[in-house]
Amino acid sequence: MKTVSIISTGNELLYGAVVDTNSAYISRALFPTDFIISRHLTVADSSVDLADAIASCLENSKVVIISGGLGPTEDDLTIEALHELYNFNIVIDESALNKMRDVFGNMGRTVDEADIKMVSIPGNSIVIKNDFGLAPGFILEVGDKSIIALPGVPREIEGMFVQGVVPYLYKRYGMKEKKFISMTIAGLKESEINDKIKIIKSINGSFQWGMTARSGLVSITLVEKIDGAAGDNTIYGEFGDIFKENLLLEGFTKPEEEIVYLLQRYNLTLATAESCTGGMIAARITDIPGSSRVFKGSVVAYNNDIKSRILHVPDKLLQDFGAVSQPVAGSMVRMITEHLNADIGVSVSGIAGPDGGTEEKPVGTVCFGFYFCGDLQTETKIYPGDRERVRLFSSHYGLERIRRYLRTLKKDVF
Amino acid sequence: MKTVSIISTGNELLYGAVVDTNSAYISRALFPTDFIISRHLTVADSSVDLADAIASCLENSKVVIISGGLGPTEDDLTIEALHELYNFNIVIDESALNKMRDVFGNMGRTVDEADIKMVSIPGNSIVIKNDFGLAPGFILEVGDKSIIALPGVPREIEGMFVQGVVPYLYKRYGMKEKKFISMTIAGLKESEINDKIKIIKSINGSFQWGMTARSGLVSITLVEKIDGAAGDNTIYGEFGDIFKENLLLEGFTKPEEEIVYLLQRYNLTLATAESCTGGMIAARITDIPGSSRVFKGSVVAYNNDIKSRILHVPDKLLQDFGAVSQPVAGSMVRMITEHLNADIGVSVSGIAGPDGGTEEKPVGTVCFGFYFCGDLQTETKIYPGDRERVRLFSSHYGLERIRRYLRTLKKDVF
Numbered sequence: 001m002k003t004v005s006i007i008s009t010g011n012e013l014l015y016g017a018v019v020d021t022n023s024a025y026i027s028r029a030l031f032p033t034d035f036i037i038s039r040h041l042t043v044a045d046s047s048v049d050l051a052d053a054i055a056s057c058l059e060n061s062k063v064v065i066i067s068g069g070l071g072p073t074e075d076d077l078t079i080e081a082l083h084e085l086y087n088f089n090i091v092i093d094e095s096a097l098n099k100m101r102d103v104f105g106n107m108g109r110t111v112d113e114a115d116i117k118m119v120s121i122p123g124n125s126i127v128i129k130n131d132f133g134l135a136p137g138f139i140l141e142v143g144d145k146s147i148i149a150l151p152g153v154p155r156e157i158e159g160m161f162v163q164g165v166v167p168y169l170y171k172r173y174g175m176k177e178k179k180f181i182s183m184t185i186a187g188l189k190e191s192e193i194n195d196k197i198k199i200i201k202s203i204n205g206s207f208q209w210g211m212t213a214r215s216g217l218v219s220i221t222l223v224e225k226i227d228g229a230a231g232d233n234t235i236y237g238e239f240g241d242i243f244k245e246n247l248l249l250e251g252f253t254k255p256e257e258e259i260v261y262l263l264q265r266y267n268l269t270l271a272t273a274e275s276c277t278g279g280m281i282a283a284r285i286t287d288i289p290g291s292s293r294v295f296k297g298s299v300v301a302y303n304n305d306i307k308s309r310i311l312h313v314p315d316k317l318l319q320d321f322g323a324v325s326q327p328v329a330g331s332m333v334r335m336i337t338e339h340l341n342a343d344i345g346v347s348v349s350g351i352a353g354p355d356g357g358t359e360e361k362p363v364g365t366v367c368f369g370f371y372f373c374g375d376l377q378t379e380t381k382i383y384p385g386d387r388e389r390v391r392l393f394s395s396h397y398g399l400e401r402i403r404r405y406l407r408t409l410k411k412d413v414f
Numbered sequence: 415m416k417t418v419s420i421i422s423t424g425n426e427l428l429y430g431a432v433v434d435t436n437s438a439y440i441s442r443a444l445f446p447t448d449f450i451i452s453r454h455l456t457v458a459d460s461s462v463d464l465a466d467a468i469a470s471c472l473e474n475s476k477v478v479i480i481s482g483g484l485g486p487t488e489d490d491l492t493i494e495a496l497h498e499l500y501n502f503n504i505v506i507d508e509s510a511l512n513k514m515r516d517v518f519g520n521m522g523r524t525v526d527e528a529d530i531k532m533v534s535i536p537g538n539s540i541v542i543k544n545d546f547g548l549a550p551g552f553i554l555e556v557g558d559k560s561i562i563a564l565p566g567v568p569r570e571i572e573g574m575f576v577q578g579v580v581p582y583l584y585k586r587y588g589m590k591e592k593k594f595i596s597m598t599i600a601g602l603k604e605s606e607i608n609d610k611i612k613i614i615k616s617i618n619g620s621f622q623w624g625m626t627a628r629s630g631l632v633s634i635t636l637v638e639k640i641d642g643a644a645g646d647n648t649i650y651g652e653f654g655d656i657f658k659e660n661l662l663l664e665g666f667t668k669p670e671e672e673i674v675y676l677l678q679r680y681n682l683t684l685a686t687a688e689s690c691t692g693g694m695i696a697a698r699i700t701d702i703p704g705s706s707r708v709f710k711g712s713v714v715a716y717n718n719d720i721k722s723r724i725l726h727v728p729d730k731l732l733q734d735f736g737a738v739s740q741p742v743a744g745s746m747v748r749m750i751t752e753h754l755n756a757d758i759g760v761s762v763s764g765i766a767g768p769d770g771g772t773e774e775k776p777v778g779t780v781c782f783g784f785y786f787c788g789d790l791q792t793e794t795k796i797y798p799g800d801r802e803r804v805r806l807f808s809s810h811y812g813l814e815r816i817r818r819y820l821r822t823l824k825k826d827v828f
Contacts, residue, residue: 297715310724354703
């Protein structure tokens with residue numbers, strides 16, 4: 001069995017100051033292959049603890065991948081730990097040293113002894129070049145097993161894993177890819193999805209599957225158990241028949257990606273007027289490449305001044321109904337789409353808290369306005385939770401309603 | 415030694431679909447105490463692997479905390495794993511069962527056998543009540559050691575840890591708090607900070623310290639080694655003398671928190687006009703409670719339409735210099751602060767990519783306009799990296815310049 005253990009080293013991880021995302025990255029990268037991740041282990045910056053961890057992981061794994069502990073400081077101890085176990089000569093990676101001299105030279109400083117440590121590697125190891133930072137990684141082969149040491153910086157790990165580790169695993173262990181299908185479902189709970197998936201016959205037996213919920217979305221990954229199962233294009237269609245517009249279009253993992261795609265496809269434009277979400281909807285839309293062609297812009301109307309002066313929401317509406325009201329939300333979305341000549345608009349006006357709530361309009365009250373190509377709709381929701389949650393769920397809902405509307409436009413999307 | 419091992423169980427963690435934030439949460443919660451976290455270990459949903467993990471962690475730890483594996487499905491195996499090790503009777507937590515009946519009753523469903531599993535616990539264990547979900551946690555005492563089992567949902571873990579686990583650790587092990595001081599530094603690299611901290615005499619010997627870099631900020635935590643060292647108020651002042659305005663004001667961890675605080679303090683207001691950052695600066699400011707009193711609003715001028723129609727940037731400027739230019743950035747910030755009668759403004763107009771770049775203005779070119787109580791400034795930066803990075807660093811820089819300006823206003827802040 002091709003098993004892998006992943007070790008992260010760093011006191012900052014055990015202090016909880018940093019969340020270990022490297023192990024998840026490496027796991028994700030190896031997920032659609034025949035390697036199986038058997039454990040993630042995080043230990044302190046101690047050569048004894050690290051050596052113990054390496055030795056115990058090596059008992060049950062073909063490959064041990066270590067992230068962290070390759071820097072210049074005293075608490076970078078990966079090589080020391082390996083040296084305790086394997087007693088090799090330590091050599092300097094001349095190519096990495098030359099690069100370091102260049103980089104430091106440009107900064108007007110020289111390479112000192114501590115820096116040299118960063119480009120030192122076991123003499124009998126295979127270098128993994130680091131195009132993203134200064135410390136090279138390396139692979140130490142122990143019998144038919146491999147210990148792969150990488151720096152701890154996520155950007156460096158990710159680049160080096162793709163450039164150096166993946167090709168090595170193919171060559172050394174004949175790593176095989178397994179095909180997989182990923183989909184994202186919006187607006188349903190895991191338990192509801194679970195019940196519905198059970199009735200999709202073609203996935204049973206052919207696929208291993210897992211679900212992950214994150215911010216109102218559920219991702220489903222199907223990994224084929226039978227070769228060729230994922231090549232069968234009917235799977236996505238079967239999910240589509242059951243989940244309808246809850247299923248994001250193939251290849252999309254965020255509602256905003258689908259929105260930008262569908263706006264482009266239908267040649268429509270979008271504008272937003274945001275109060276309590278403070279620009280979050282605009283920020284999420286503009287995060288998508290190509291959004292500049294379909295997104296007209298947004299007014300973040302955080303107080304009544306801007307609602308009346310820039311959006312021209314009538315003062316009377318603000319006085320009669322208050323800023324957090326459906327008439328004001330309706331006026332906001334009407335004004336922004338008119339001004340910007342947009343086809344579709346969303347407005348949000350709410351009380352995110354912690355203060356500003358009243359008995360009639362408690363914290364969490366959020367009014368939405370939607371303008372769908374001439375059709376104006378308003379509604380009010382009350383979200384539980386703190387400021388962050390109210391803002392987040394408001395932005396989810398605003399985007400989701402737009403996505404749903406766009407999905408109703410034509411039937412030929414699938 | 416009061417050592418703790420933290421075990422997370424879940425295939426989704428080993429697939430890399432979910433990042434384990436629970437271990438970091440628990441570590442952070444125990445960091446300023448005399449408990450020492452010796453390892454984080456993640457294993458699959460397998461009762462054998464989990465039992466092995468528990469047994470091996472218990473060898474070196476006083477307390478083992480397990481997150482996950484307490485749900486209703488077949489892959490929730492914490493109790494099975496513990497049962498393999500300790501062979502106890504399994505009983506139903508009646509109070510949790512009654513709560514479940516109520517909750518399910520309101521949803522119109524009944525409690526089935528799988529659900530019963532969720533409220534089952536070892537007969538000889540101490541229940542940890544779950545006010546945030548359905549599955550109770552429990553503590554199994556083995557000699558002078560404790561195994562603490564919690565569900566895997568972050569919101570549930572966090573609540574139960576504070577309500578149930580912390581009081582238990584105080585009572586059972588006489589847990590002691592250690593005082594600590596946290597600070598945040600903006601605009602300097604870790605290596606620069608490291609060199610400067612070494613010269614602060616009063617921290618050497620008295621504190622253990624660690625640094626963490628995240629999105630352009632470096633957090634420093636000093637934990638006292640000598641009782642009472644953290645009560646000495648001179649530490650923060652010494653850091654202030656060395657790091658000056660790079661050091662965020664005491665208690666703040668984000669520039670936007672400090673900005674909202676200083677705007678309130680000086681009775682000033684802020685407005686933003688954002689193009690490539692698409693509302694990110696506004697979203698970050700409005701994330702801070704109390705921002706509604708000082709933040710006037712923002713125009714997300716994502717295309718020239720909104721730049722001219724809503725911001726009234728002169729067409730001639732757009733034609734002569736292009737949207738991404740210092741004259742347009744200057745006009746944008748002048749217009750937004752005038753319109754909204756704000757004291758301080760920032761505008762951002764740039765090319766985040768992946769397309770839109772030219773030879774003269776490559777992807778990553780970002781023009782900023784700043785309006786500081788009458789003083790208009792513009793500048794251009796070129797950021798390397800992808801769309802996400804360009805947008806993120808642009809929003810960092812915009813906020814950081816405002817923070818710096820506010821820090822120059824009065825000398826009595828420290």
